Amino acid sequence: MGIQERKEREKEHRREEILNAAQKVFFEKGLQASTMDEIAEAAELSKGTLYLYFKSKEDLYLAVMTRGMELLQDLFDKAISEADSPLDQIRKVGQAYRTFFNEHRNFFRMFNFFQHPQFHKQVSEDMMAICQSRNQEIWDKVIGIIKRGIDQGFLRNDLDPAECAIMLWSNSYGLMVRMDTQLEYFRENFGVDLEKLIDKSNELLLQSMMTEGVREKMALSNTLNNEQRS
């Protein structure tokens, strides 16, 4: 009998609907200012029902966040599959991260919020484990492409892939946080375009990771490109 299966589907569907409502409310107001009543209202359910599907407001928040992690993973996969060399993969994944930041700012902020140790205490272990494993998947993916870059001679073989991945990621991340809250401030006070700066500093780091030969070839083709343009 398919009744069991149908019920499972319906339950999953209901869960998704709650997530949709929660996402909408959280995106508008953030964790603190959103209320469970409001989310229940948006989901056209009673508050009690929310607690049948999620252990707490924080857990619900993280469940929404995992959607963002999936999204980021998809963007990365797409970037990796579209690139033609390990170096190109690294650049395109970096670009994908910046796209994610620009077009899914609310998810970026959720990731950011998730970093706070104090927040972790309010979250169930189950949900924490889910986030951990998704996180691990993303890091493995990023480290993987760096490793290929080293193995195929594009990046210096005295470097550690994980270290490189963390450096590049954190470098972008640090600037994005700045951008998110102080983009105007830096433009007005110091005439700095943070958007371009992310590109620049990421490229700076990447180049210092390249092997001598690759860097020279890069420089040469850049020169050619510039000459063609002018």
Add this chain to the structure above:
Amino acid sequence: MGIQERKEREKEHRREEILNAAQKVFFEKGLQASTMDEIAEAAELSKGTLYLYFKSKEDLYLAVMTRGMELLQDLFDKAISEADSPLDQIRKVGQAYRTFFNEHRNFFRMFNFFQHPQFHKQVSEDMMAICQSRNQEIWDKVIGIIKRGIDQGFLRNDLDPAECAIMLWSNSYGLMVRMDTQLEYFRENFGVDLEKLIDKSNELLLQSMMTEGVREKMALSNTLNNEQRS
């Protein structure tokens, strides 16, 4: 008559006592989990009194945070005055930031929390302005030493001081956030020592900002140092 003055002093003193109590509680539990009753208890005052001195829990939180900003400024001033060249100043200020992170982690987390746009809405404009201006002071200081580094020929003169400052700062910051929540994770899963990585990646960036001549001189003296050691 000095009564007026004495009252002012007493009021200031009371304010400091409240800040002491708040700092203790906030450090232990974070913003969310700390209650105003608890802080009042720690300050040996009633809750109502707290609201005579601070507009809201969030304002009180930020008032504690400004102490951290003062502390960071002092560390920077000390680092700048103790260094003997602009390049040394940049390195020592970077080191001071890392010291701040390690020894005043709770303040670092407060700064971090402050970054959230959602949090800003819950704060009074007065307090926001105070934080802004302190922030500006710190950035001016950091940009100032980079500018001296460029003017005196240590750093490439095609670079913008503000851009360099932001790059270096954000680079450290990004890694510190990672360190704060995932130090063990990265050590266990990828064998990466984030502490050392901050040094490494900061030095990497700094070197790519140096003029050719200075970099070569640096490389030479490093070689000599290494030879002396072995």
Add this chain to the structure above:
DNA sequence: TAAGTAAATGACTCGTGGTCAGTAGATACG
């Protein structure tokens, strides 16, 4: 000593996260 003033109090309100006894509607059974 009494009036006046500033500081401090704590009982109160109101909003919100989370609970749980009860309801309704579907399903299984006689």
Add this chain to the structure above:
DNA sequence: CGTATCTACTGACCACGAGTCATTTACTTA
């Protein structure tokens, strides 16, 4: 078809914490 069971759902309710304000206390001044 009627009844028992089960399951998702409900919303009144509780606990607790931020913020308020009428009242009290302590000090100053005349």
